[in-house]
Amino acid sequence: MPSSEWFLYLIRCSGGQLYTGITTDVERRFSEHKSGKGAKFLRGKGPLELVFQQQVGDRSAASRTEVRVKKMSKSDKEKMIISGTIKPAQT
Template sequence: MTQNNWYLYLVREKNNALYCGITTDVQRRFTQHKEGKGAKALKGKAPLTLAFQCVIGSRSAASQLEYQVKQLSKSKKERLVIDQPNNLIDYLQRYTLSK
């Protein structure tokens, strides 16, 4: 059994809201969202843009980080999109401890 890397991603909706999700294939999942076959939360919110993606590793770690990102305020999520960190774990630890 091969292990796939899991990714965390943020999709920007037409109303500028950010949707957070996890997947093993960001492009496949984003295409599903654009075609209305992804999360119900994004239906009718097109046009969608992929605002951020980051490899996490395990599904467990990705799920934990997804929860942490979903708890962030809109302004902190926007900062995440601007900063585009490669290591999300370190970024969130530094960012949340410094605020």
């Protein structure tokens, strides 16, 4: 049975770009990205560094939070990484 707890995560590419995603298992998903089996956006952009992860609730809340973070400026994402937290999207 899949976990009902979802996480938002950010990965930094070698060029400094930030990739945002959601998953129920950050370690597994990051391993997939590093092996080239994850998002096409990250292929060939290694080494990859997992720079942020936070539990954000159920799938619906995670999806809303992901959309909100993807709309943020890079400088706001950097501030979020430094602070180590983001407020999940409201249900």
